[in-house]
Amino acid sequence: xxxxxxxxxxxxxxxxxxxxxxxxxxxxxxxxxxxxxxxxxxxxxxxxxxxxxxxxxxxxxxxxxxxxxxxxxxxxxxxxxxxxxxxxxxxxxxxxxxxxxxxxxxxxxxxxxxxxxxxxxxxxxxxxxxxxxxxxxxxxxxxxxxxxxxxxxxxxxxxxxxxxxxxxxxxxxxxxxxxxxxxxxxxxxxxxxxxxxxxxxxxxxxxxxxxxxxxxxxxxxxxxxxxxxxxxxxxxxxxxxxxxxxxxxxxxxxxxxxxxxxxxxxxxxxxxxxxxxxxxxxxxxxxxxxxxxxxxxxxxxxxxxxxxxxxxxxxxx
Amino acid sequence: xxxxxxxxxxxxxxxxxxxxxxxxxxxxxxxxxxxxxxxxxxxxxxxxxxxxxxxxxxxxxxxxxxxxxxxxxxxxxxxxxxxxxxxxxxxxxxxxxxxxxxxxxxxxxxxxxxxxxxxxxxxxxxxxxxxxxxxxxxxxxxxxxxxxxxxxxxxxxxxxxxxxxxxxxxxxxxxxxxxxxxxxxxxxxxxxxxxxxxxxxxxxxxxxxxxxxxxxxxxxxxxxxxxxxxxxxxxxxxxxxxxxxxxxxxxxxxxxxxxxxxxxxxxxxxxxxxxxxxxxxxxxxxxxxxxxxxxxxxxxxxxxxxxxxxxxxxxxxxxxxxxxxxxxxxxxxxxxxxxxxxxxxxxxxxxxxxxxxxxxxxxxxxxxxxxxxxxxxxxxxxxxxxxxxxxxxxxxxxxxxxxxxxxxxxxxxxxxxxxxxxxxxxxxxxxxxxxxxxxxxxxxxxxxxxxxxxxxxxxxxxxxxxxxxxxxxxxxxxxxxxxxxxxxxxxxxxxxxxxxxxxxxxxxxxxxxxxxxxxxxxxxxxxxxxxxxxxxxxxxxxxxxxxxxxxxxxxx
Numbered sequence: 001x002x003x004x005x006x007x008x009x010x011x012x013x014x015x016x017x018x019x020x021x022x023x024x025x026x027x028x029x030x031x032x033x034x035x036x037x038x039x040x041x042x043x044x045x046x047x048x049x050x051x052x053x054x055x056x057x058x059x060x061x062x063x064x065x066x067x068x069x070x071x072x073x074x075x076x077x078x079x080x081x082x083x084x085x086x087x088x089x090x091x092x093x094x095x096x097x098x099x100x101x102x103x104x105x106x107x108x109x110x111x112x113x114x115x116x117x118x119x120x121x122x123x124x125x126x127x128x129x130x131x132x133x134x135x136x137x138x139x140x141x142x143x144x145x146x147x148x149x150x151x152x153x154x155x156x157x158x159x160x161x162x163x164x165x166x167x168x169x170x171x172x173x174x175x176x177x178x179x180x181x182x183x184x185x186x187x188x189x190x191x192x193x194x195x196x197x198x199x200x201x202x203x204x205x206x207x208x209x210x211x212x213x214x215x216x217x218x219x220x221x222x223x224x225x226x227x228x229x230x231x232x233x234x235x236x237x238x239x240x241x242x243x244x245x246x247x248x249x250x251x252x253x254x255x256x257x258x259x260x261x262x263x264x265x266x267x268x269x270x271x272x273x274x275x276x277x278x279x280x281x282x283x284x285x286x287x288x289x290x291x292x293x294x295x296x297x298x299x300x301x302x303x304x305x306x307x308x309x310x311x312x313x314x315x316x317x
Numbered sequence: 318x319x320x321x322x323x324x325x326x327x328x329x330x331x332x333x334x335x336x337x338x339x340x341x342x343x344x345x346x347x348x349x350x351x352x353x354x355x356x357x358x359x360x361x362x363x364x365x366x367x368x369x370x371x372x373x374x375x376x377x378x379x380x381x382x383x384x385x386x387x388x389x390x391x392x393x394x395x396x397x398x399x400x401x402x403x404x405x406x407x408x409x410x411x412x413x414x415x416x417x418x419x420x421x422x423x424x425x426x427x428x429x430x431x432x433x434x435x436x437x438x439x440x441x442x443x444x445x446x447x448x449x450x451x452x453x454x455x456x457x458x459x460x461x462x463x464x465x466x467x468x469x470x471x472x473x474x475x476x477x478x479x480x481x482x483x484x485x486x487x488x489x490x491x492x493x494x495x496x497x498x499x500x501x502x503x504x505x506x507x508x509x510x511x512x513x514x515x516x517x518x519x520x521x522x523x524x525x526x527x528x529x530x531x532x533x534x535x536x537x538x539x540x541x542x543x544x545x546x547x548x549x550x551x552x553x554x555x556x557x558x559x560x561x562x563x564x565x566x567x568x569x570x571x572x573x574x575x576x577x578x579x580x581x582x583x584x585x586x587x588x589x590x591x592x593x594x595x596x597x598x599x600x601x602x603x604x605x606x607x608x609x610x611x612x613x614x615x616x617x618x619x620x621x622x623x624x625x626x627x628x629x630x631x632x633x634x635x636x637x638x639x640x641x642x643x644x645x646x647x648x649x650x651x652x653x654x655x656x657x658x659x660x661x662x663x664x665x666x667x668x669x670x671x672x673x674x675x676x677x678x679x680x681x682x683x684x685x686x687x688x689x690x691x692x693x694x695x696x697x698x699x700x701x702x703x704x705x706x707x708x709x710x711x712x713x714x715x716x717x718x719x720x721x722x723x724x725x726x727x728x729x730x731x732x733x734x735x736x737x738x739x740x741x742x743x744x745x746x747x748x749x750x751x752x753x754x755x756x757x758x759x760x761x762x763x764x765x766x767x768x769x770x771x772x773x774x775x776x777x778x779x780x781x782x783x784x785x786x787x788x789x790x791x792x793x794x795x796x797x798x799x800x801x802x803x804x805x806x807x808x809x810x811x812x813x814x815x816x817x818x819x820x821x822x823x824x825x826x827x828x829x830x831x832x833x834x835x836x837x838x839x840x841x842x843x844x845x846x847x848x849x850x851x852x853x854x855x856x857x858x859x860x861x862x863x864x865x866x867x868x869x870x871x872x873x
Contacts, residue, residue, distance in 0.1 A: 038757045040411050040487050048791035049761060051492075058485050085487075086404045086411065087563050088544030097562065153595055160603040168600040169591055171565075264596045266589050268565025276402050276564045 010305065014298050021294040022076070022287075026069045029283045036085055036281045037061055059085055072287065081291070082284035084277070091288035094273060101171060102262070102269035106254055108185055109192040110247060116193070117200035122231050124201065125208030136205075140198030148257045152191035152264050159187060169266040188261045195257070196250055203246045207239035214238075241308040248304035255293050374628065377856035378432040379776075380684055382628035384847075384854040386872065393871035394585035395607035395851070398597050400862075402564040402590040407547030408529035409480045409539075411487045417526045418863040419588055422569055424532035424552035425577050427455070427474075428524045430858075433686065433815040434776035436520040440553075440577050442506075450517035450811065455508040461553055463535035464572055469553040471502035476536040478510075481529060490530040492791070493522035517811045521777050526861045555581040555867050564590065569866075581867035582853070601625060601848055607871070608847040608854070610862065613727075614673035620846035627846045630857045631684050634773035635677040636731060636838040638720070642797035643763050646714050650833055654694050655704035656767075657836045659742040660735055661696045666839050669730045677837035680782070680829035681774055684840070687822040691830040693837075701742040709743075717745040718766040721756055731838065732769055760794035768794075771841060775861075778822055779809040786834055795835070801828040 037055040056062045063071075075082060081091035124133045160168035166187055172180035211217065212235050220230050259271035266272075270289060277285035370386070377383040399415035406416055408424060429439045438444050442456040461469035480486065482494035496519075499511045512519060523530045538551035550558055555577065556569040567588040571581065589606075591597045594616055597609035602623050611617065617627040638656060640647035647653055662676025681688045709716050722732040732748045739746045746767075751759070759765040774781050783806045784790050788798025805825045812818050843862050847854065855868035 038755075051791070052761065054484065055487065083544075084404075087547060088405075089548065089563070094563075098565075149593075153593075153599070156596060156599045156603070160605070161599050164603065168603040168605045169596060170589060170605060264591075264593045266565070266591050266596075268562050272402065272564055272590075276404060280404070 006309070007306065010302055014302055017298050018291070018295055021298075022073060022291055023069065025287055025290045025294075026072065027065075029286060030065055032281075036283060038281065040085075072284075076291065081288035084282050084285050086280055086282055091285050094285065095270065095288065095292055098268055098270050098273050101267055102258060102271060104181075105185065105188055105192070105258055105262075105267065105269060106251070108189045109196065109254060112189055113193045113196040113200055114247075117197045118204065118236075121201045121204035122208060122236060124205045125212060125235075126227070126231055128209055133205075136201060140201055143194050143198045146194065147260075148191045148194065149260045149264060151194045152187060152261050155187045155190055156264075169264075171265075171267045188258075188265045188267060191261050192254060192257050196254070199246065199250065200243060204239060204243050207242045208235055211235045211239045237311065241312045244304045244308050244311075248301040251300050252297055255297070374626075379631050379856060379858070380432075380686070381630040381856035383856040384626060384628060384851065386852040389582055389853050389870045390873070391582050391870075392584055393850075393873075394583055394587065395869060395871060396587040396589065396605065397608040397866075398589055398591040398600070398606050398610065400590075400592065400594075400610060400612075402592075403567060403588065404563045405547030406550040406558070406561065406567075407544075408477070408532035408534055408550075409486065409488050410529070410547050411489070414527060414862060415590070417858075417861055418866050419567055419569065419586075420529075420532045420550075420552075421526070421554065421858075422556040422581070422586065422866045423550055423554045423558060424534065425554035425575075425579060426526075426531045427533065428520055428531065430524050430776060432776065434778055434818070435813065435815055436518075436524045436777075439579070444520050444523075446517065446519070448515075450515035450519060451512050453510040453512070453519055455510070457506040457508075458576075459506060461576060462574060463538070463551050463553045464557045464574065465535050465538055465551045467535045467537040467551075468505070469533065469535075470505045471508045472505075473533055473536045474508045475500050475502050476539070477533045478530070480539070488529045489525075490522065490528040493528070494530065496522075515811065517813045518777075518779070518809075521780050524777065525775070525780070526858060526863070553577070555579055556586060559585075579865070579867040582870035583866070586866050598623070598625075598846065601846055604848060606848075607850055608845060608869075610843065610845050612841055612843050612862075613670060614842045614844055615671040617844045617846060618671075625846040625848060626851065627844060628854060628856065630843045630845060630862070632674075632840045632842040633682050633685060633775060634771050634841040635682050636728070636841065637677075637770060637772050638735075638836040638838065639760070639768045639770055639794060640835060641763060641765050641767065642795040642834060644766075645712065646708065646718060647767060648797070649708060649712075651704045651708050653833045653836065655701045655708070655742065655744070656739065657694045657833060658697045658701035658704070659744065660738050660836065660838065661698075662839055663696070664738075665731055665734050668734055669727060670839060674839040674842055676839055679826055680835075680837065681778070681822075681826055682837075682840050685774060685778075686776060687778060687819060687826075689823050689826055691826045693830050694833070698738075698742055705743045716743055717747065719749050720746045720767050720769060721749045721751050721759065721765050722769040723753055723756060724750060728769055735769070735838075763796050769838075772835070772837075778818075779806050779825075782806060782825070783810070786829075797834075799828065799832040799834070802832060 036059055037052045040055050053062070060068065072082060079092065083090050084094060087094070120136055124136045127133055156168045159166045167184055170184060172184040174181045217230060217235060220234050258269065259275055261267070262269045262271035263275055274286065274289045277289065373384055373386045375383050375385060401415040403416045403419065406420055406423060408420060426439045427441050428436050428444055431437050442458050444453070444455050446453050455474065457469070457471060463469055467473070478494055478497065478500050481488045481490045482497060496512055496516065497510055498513045501509050503509050522528070525531070532552065534546060535551040539546050542549060548561060548563060555572055555575045557572045558567065559570045560566065560568040569586045571584050591600060591606065591609070594611050594613070597606065598616060598620055600606040601609045601620070602625065614629065617629065621627045640653050642648055666672055666674050666676060675683065677683065679688065679691050679693045705716065708714060720732060720736070722728045729750070736746045736748055756768055756770070760768060772785065784792040786793060786795070786798065786802060787806050788803050802825065805821060805828060809818060809821050809825070812821060843857070845854070850871050851869065852872040853868065853870035855865050857863060858865050
C-alpha cells in the first residue's frame, strides 16, 4: 500500500515536471530569434515582409503566445503532437519511425557500459590502490576527457577503414539480419559508451569501497565466506542503488551525445531528426521531440527511484 | 583575360588537350599548397592516378572535372552522400540543395542550362515565345507517363505551375510563377502561358535546379497525397523511389518505363546524408560510400593521399560581406571601399582555406564564364586607413560597427581574421554570431550594419544579381539600388542570346565595381572524391553543387 502511495505521488510529480518542461520548451523556442517563416523565406525567392507574414499566418505563428501554447498542449493531451511543415508527417509518426533506432542504441550503450564497468569496478574496489586500480583510474580519466564525436571518428578510421571489420556509416535494420544490425551499431555504441564506462566504474568503485568497510562484511569474512561471494553477493547489492541513480541521470547526456553520433554515423534516429528540425526551425517537431526526451528522462529516473526503493530497505523506510 | 579564351578553356576547346590542362592544373594547384601538403600529395599522387589515370579526367562543359574510364556501361549501384539531410522530395515544397540531384532523377527536368547561361529544352520538345516574351508555348513529346501510370501531359504542367504560384506556396519558384497571368493546356502536349509583362528569359524561371518548377509531379499523386507527396514522390524521371526515410535514406531504382532523353546507367542509387566531411571521407575509403563531396579543396588533398580519385568542381560561390546601404557608415561608398581594401584575401585564403580558395576580384567569381577584370579595389591597408580617417573626421563616426556571422566554422574563422584586419586600419568590428533565420530577419528589417554570408552567381547571371541587388527586388537585403545596375539588369532580362548578353554582363561588372555594394571574399571551391568503383562521373550541373546521377556509371 505504501509503495502504491509513493508511486502515485511520484506519477503526479512526473506529470507536473512534464507540464513545466512543455511550457519551458515552448517559451524558449518562442524566444529564439527568427521563426519557421523566416527559415522558409531564407531559401525562397520571395523574401518580402508580405511573404513572411503570409507563411506565418499559414503556420499559425501570427496567433498570441498562450493561444498557441494551449492549442498545442490540448493537442498533446489528445495524442496529437502536431505536424511538420517540411514533410507533412505528424510528429508522432516521425517519432515512431525513428524511435527504434535511438532506443536500440541507448539500450545497447547502457548494457555494454554495465557489462564492462561492473566487474572492473568490483575488482578495482577489492584491490584498492593496487596497480590494477591505478590503471583503471588512469584510463577512466582519459576516456571521460574524450568527446564521443572524436571517439567515433577514430573508431571509423581504425575499425572500418584500417581493419575493414565494420561499416563506417549507416544503419542496418534488424530486418536485414541481427548480425548486420549489430555490426552497424558497434561504432556508435562504443563511442557513446566511452564516457559512461568510466563514470559507472568510478561511482560503483567508490560505493563498493565504502560498503567493503562495513561491519557486516567483516563478519562475513570472519565466517570464512569466499571473497568472490563477499564481493558479488554481500557488497555489490547495497552499492548498486547509487549506480542506478547515476544511470538514470546519465540518460540525459546520452541523448545529447547520441545527436552527434547519429549525425556522424548516419543513423536515422531521434537525434538526427531533432538536429534537422532545429536547423529548419520546425518548432512543432522540436517541441514534440524535446517533450518525448523529457518524458523518457523523467520516466527512467522514476523507474530508477522505484527499483532503488525495492533494493534498498533504507529508501523504502 | 579575353572572354573567348576563358570560355574556350571552360568548354574544353583551345590549344591544349584535356590531358595537358588537367596536368597543368594539378601542378599549379600543388605549387600553391604548403610544402608539407605538397610533399604528401606528390608522394602519393601515383596512387590516385593508379585509381583514375590522368587521361581519364577531363574538363566538363561547366568548367569542372569529369571522369571517363572506358565506355559507359549499364548496371550496378552506388551509395552517394549529401551534405545535408533530405526531408522531402516535393517539387512544390521548400527546397534544399541536397534534394536537387534526387529530384532530377525522379522527375527529370523540363529544361536545362547550357554552359553559356542560356536555356535549352530537355524533357520538353520546345519552349519558345510567340512575341516579345509576353506569351509562351511549351510543347511536350507524346506518350510520356508518370510511374503511377498517369499521362505526363500539358495539364500536369498547368497543375504544377498553379500549385507553385498558390498564395500558400512555400516554393522557391513562387514569386516567379506569380508573374504568370494565365496558363492553360491546349490539347495534350501544348501549354500556353501569358505573363503579366514581357520577360524574354522566362525559361530561366524553370531552369534553376534549386527551384521546383523544373520538376513536374504526377497530378494524380499530388491530389491523392496532398502535403505528404514529398514522402512518396511520383515523377516521370529515369528513376523512381524504392525507399525513402526522410532525413536518413533514399533508395532509387531504375524506371523501366522511362522514355525521356536521360535514361541513366545505374540500376540503383542510394543517397544517405553524412554531414561531417571527415566521416564522408573515411566512409568512401572504407567502401561504404561510393562518392563524397566537400566544399574545401584541402579535403581533396587528404582524399588523394588516401588513394581516392578527386575531381575539382567549378566554384561559382564566394563568401562576402553584405553592407547595409540604408544607413551609416556603409551608405557611404568610401567606407565600403575601406573595408574591401582592408581585407587581405591572400591571408584569409592561407589561414582559413589552406591556400585553396583564392580571393574574388569582382562581383562575378573568377571561374564564371563572363568574368572580366574591372579594376575591383585591391588590398591596400594604407588607402583603407586614409578613407576611414577622412570619413570619421567628416561625420564624427566612432569607427565601430557590428559584423553578423553565422555559426559554421569557415564563417567564424574568417570573421575573426577580418576583425583583426579591420582593426589594423582603425575600425572596430564587433562580431555578432547569429543563426540564419535571425540574419534573414535582421536583413529584412534593415537592423544590421554588415553580414558575413555567401553568394552564388550562376551562369545565368542576371536572375541572381537582380534578386540580390536590384532596387525594387524584395530580396535586396542591402536596402538600396543603383540606377546603372538596374537599367543593365532590366536590359539583360530582355536579351536571350549569348552574343548579345556578353557585352552587357561585362558592362554590368564595371557598374558593380563603381558601386561596391558588397565586399566579395574568398571563392568557395567544391570538389568530389570517389573510390575506384566509379568509372564515369559528369561533374556538377551548371553551377549547382550537385551532379546528374544519370551520367554516372560504375566499373564491373
